[in-house]
Amino acid sequence: MYLAPEARIADYESKGWWRGITVDELLKETLAGDHAELAVIDPSNREALDGVAPGRLTWEEFDERIDRLAASFHQLGLRKDDRIVAQLPNTIDAVLTLFASARLGLILSPVVMQYRKHELGHVFEKVEPAAFVTIPSFHDFDQAALGTQLCKAHGAQLLMFGDAPDGATSLDDAMQDADRDALARYRAENPVSAGEVFTICWTSGTESQPKGVPRNHNHWVLNGDVMVEATAMKSGDTILNPFPLVNIGSIGGLMMPWLRCGGTVVLHHPFDVGVFLTQLQQEKVSYTIAPPAVLGALLKQPELLEKFDLSALRTVGSGSAPLSPWLIEGWKERYGIEIANIFGSNEGASLFSNLQSVPDPVERARYFPRFGARDADWDGMTATIMDSRLVDPATEEEITEPGKVGELRLGGPMIFDGYWRAPEMNATAFDSEGYYRTGDLFEIAGPGNRFYQFQGRSKEIIMRGGVNISPAELDDLIVGQPQIKEAATVGVPDERLGERIAVAVVPHEGEEPKLEDITAWLEARDIAIFKRPEFLVIVDALPRNAMNKVVRDELREMVVARL
Incomplete structure (x- = not known):
């Protein structure tokens, strides 16, 4: 399935910006070249996640397991361009599902484990999946029951790793008898092209429902090249991935560069500081990612860090919130570890400040190189392929001088081609020159006016622990609570998570709603836990503009002011 125009594919591939190979072909390149012995390592606590003992796969075992899973999908009737939704913890099975989908030519739509009926129902309606891939249970939540209900309502197969209930298929069993020769014949007759859609990930904005972000194979292969440049990863590096395989931060920021470098990826789920540090030491990890709040908290606990040997760790990628010079300087001076400042989005936004581009730690914390700006020269592949500019969102005039805040607009081969089945959103997602409207506010700054400095978000999303949450979605749900006349949610600053969710409510006369009333209301509607407000403020009226917004x-x- 193609969403990128034929002319764009031809243009980018002729320039070498898109390599014209699929994710599976990149995997085959890695297998044929020099690579580490081990490909992937399970979370050390996997048994607590899904009851399965942690595993380790060599690259050859990894390739065979991918082939068996892809053959199982084919034997179960799935065909090229079929969509599948996957809700899996960050284990080897999730990685296998990603790459088996690429091999068969399926379109994978991965979702976080916290999604419940409300969010999954929206995803199913938009994607119309042929199958739902999950596990029987997770943290005492009955995934099988939810999957059965959704698949029955939407006419999808229920496929499970582990023991499958009646009406579902065990992928573990199916992989034992998979016909790999039939898969090979089918693939020969139905080749996958690099310009075809591979994934649909989900992101929240000002809209009341998550938006599907399709990315093709070319996008993801390029993502790996960009992140190798951003993080200075080396061939055979061991990478620790603490994020589920559901968005560009994990798939593009970790899995694609791992594949590109032929190293070892160590999986981690859920985030636990003790387990995280232990894995860094035991597996001799050279690169990982962590939010600023975690890095700052660890830096303030030298007595904890002294218990672990982090000598193999060269670089940590961080973002989702502004970094401080203190943080970058502290990790470098005390532990010899470089922090790369990374800004990105599922839509393909990508800016980074690293040791190579911005060696000064103060500048690296504050600024991003103006990659792709017409009046700023930078070396490297990313600067060459990217187009960027700042625009006054009120006048649409381009900003070329410092001292004025504007919206960052981006173009080039990293940027997606439009939201999945959302023409009304796509009509406003790009400006008149074809640049993607990021909704993020920057200012031209720094030495020689060669940098962008982040100033805030023009979109109203709440960023909790690196996850985008739509306030509009929560507003629509909360206002139905019987005690409430009006309600609106906002993000409030938090040192650990970046932001937490607060709700301001105007109650009906005589009512005194409590926070637990709101959370119980949302729980009854199967809303993911991470979206539920943690603070409640009673107000007489919500502040509105002339358009009543x-x-x-x-x-x-x-x-x-009231917290």
């Missing part, structure tokens, strides 16, 4: 910046100030 809630002014969230003003509301945020009101809420913070």
Whole structure:
């Protein structure tokens, strides 16, 4: 299935920006070249996640397991361009599902484990999957029951790793008898092209429901090249992946560069500082990612870090919130570890400050090189392939001088081709020159005006622990609570998570809603736990503009003042 125009594919491939190979072909390149012995290592606590003992696969075992799973999918009737939704913890099975989908030519739509009926129902309606891939249970939640209900309602197969209930198929069993020769014949007759859609990941914005972000094989292969440049990864590096395989941060930021370098990827789930540090030491990890709050908290606990040998760790990628010079300087001076400042989005936004491009730690914390700007020269592949500019969102005039805040607009082969089945969103997602409207506010700054400095988000999303949460979605749900007349949610600052969710409510006369009333209301509607507010403020009225829209910046100030 193609979403990228034929002319764009031909243009980018002729320039060498898109390599014209699929993710599976990149895997075959890695297998044929020099690579580490081990490909993938399970979380050390996997048994607590899904009851399966942790595993380790060599690259050859990994390839065979991928082939067996792809053959199982084919034997179960799945065909090229079929969509599948996967809700899996960060284990080897999730990695196998990603690459088996690439081999058969399926379109994979991965979702976080926290999604419940509300979020999954929206994904199923949009994607219309042929199958749902999950596990029987997770943290005492009955995944099988939810999967059975969704698949029955939407006419999808229920496929499970582990023991499958009646009406579902065990992929573990299917892989034992998979016809790999039939798979090979089918693939020869139905080749996958690099310009075809491979994944649909989900992101939240100001809209009331998550948006599907399709990316093709070319996008993902290029993503690996960009991240190798951003993080200075080396051939055979061991990478620790603490994020589930559901978005560009994990798939593009870790899995694709791991594949590109032929190293070893160590999986981690859920995030646990003790397990994280232990894995860094035991597996001799050279690169990982962590949010600024975690890096800052660890830096303030030297007595904890002294218990672990982190000498193999060269670089840590961080982002999702502004970094501080203190943090970058501290990790470098005390432990010899470089922090790469990375800004990105599922849509393909990508800016980074690393040791090579911005050696000064103060500048690296504050600024991003203006890659792709017409009046700023930078070396490297990313700067060459990217187009960027700042635009006054009120006037649409381009900003070329420092001292004025504008919206970052991006173009080039990293940027997606439009949201999945959302023409109304796509009509406003790109500007008149074809640049993607990121919704993020920057200013031209730094020495020689060669940098962008982050100033905030023009979109109203809440960023909790690196995950985007739509306030509009929560508003629509909460306002139905019987005690409430009006409600609006905002993000409030938090040192550990970046932001937490607060809700301001205008109650009906005589009502006194409590926070637990709101969370119980959302729980009854199967809303993911991470979306439920953690603070409640009672207000007489919500601040609104002349168009009767809630002014969230003003509301945020009101809420913070009362917490």
